[in-house]
Amino acid sequence: MGMIIRPIEKNDIPTLAELAAKTYAETFGHSLTPELEETRSEKYFRSVIDTDTILLAIKNGRLAGYIQLSDVKIDVQGATPGLNDQAINAVYIHSDFQGQGIGKVLMDSAFDHPCFRKADNIFIDVWDENERAVQFYLKYGFEVVGKCDVTVDGKIVGRDLVLRRSAKKI
Ligand SMILES: CC(C)(COP(=O)(O)OP(=O)(O)OC[C@H]1O[C@@H](n2cnc3c(N)ncnc32)[C@H](O)[C@@H]1OP(=O)(O)O)[C@@H](O)C(=O)NCCC(=O)NCCS
Numbered sequence: 001m002g003m004i005i006r007p008i009e010k011n012d013i014p015t016l017a018e019l020a021a022k023t024y025a026e027t028f029g030h031s032l033t034p035e036l037e038e039t040r041s042e043k044y045f046r047s048v049i050d051t052d053t054i055l056l057a058i059k060n061g062r063l064a065g066y067i068q069l070s071d072v073k074i075d076v077q078g079a080t081p082g083l084n085d086q087a088i089n090a091v092y093i094h095s096d097f098q099g100q101g102i103g104k105v106l107m108d109s110a111f112d113h114p115c116f117r118k119a120d121n122i123f124i125d126v127w128d129e130n131e132r133a134v135q136f137y138l139k140y141g142f143e144v145v146g147k148c149d150v151t152v153d154g155k156i157v158g159r160d161l162v163l164r165r166s167a168k169k170i
Pocket residue numbers: 023027090091092093094097098099100101102103104105125126127130131132133135136139
């Protein structure tokens with residue numbers, strides 16, 4: 001069995017929430033707050049499944065990672081998103097599958113998706129200490145354009161770097 005990229009279905013939510021919570025805890029460790037944890041719960045995914053586009057990477061029958069696309073919700077200080085712009089809300093690869101090119105395949109699938117094909121620019125916000133993710137995005141052609149507050153339930157819980165790339169394929 002090889003790798004499949006497909007849109008999420010409702011019955012994927014428990015497995016997806018488990019992967020998201022685990023990868024999130026490993027990546028952010030001590031800085032993980034209950035508010036942030038909440039954004040990786042089943043309840044959270046049920047609340048975004050109809051508005052956001054979530055693509056799953058299934059490798060040998062196992063959920064290896066996902067990418068979540070949405071309108072730009074971040075309040076960027078440094079670059080104003082345009083009306084057509086879209087965002088990568090999350091891209092997470094299970095630790096068993098990191099460094100095998102799956103992140104890149106998910107990014108390619110996002111840029112091929114109608115959601116992104118109608119956009120001018122794509123935004124991502126990322127914690128500046130998450131060097132691996134920053135390097136991954138820079139390598140994919142994103143550039144740092146500003147900073148933003150990280151808010152959960154209206155509360156500021158941190159600050160992120162904001163990156164932007166043209167939605168056109170390079
Ligand atoms: C960051 C992440 C999404 C990258 O996905 P991945 O599948 O591990 O990365 P890939 O194997 O597809 O690598 C793609 C490219 O990025 C580069 N890259 C990956 N990890 C890197 C690292 N630690 N340092 C430098 N470059 C790196 C690879 O060299 C590769 O380039 P190549 O195609 O020229 O070889 C993944 O590791 C992950 O989920 N990490 C934990 C969660 C996280 O931080 N998510 C992002 C939150 S904003």
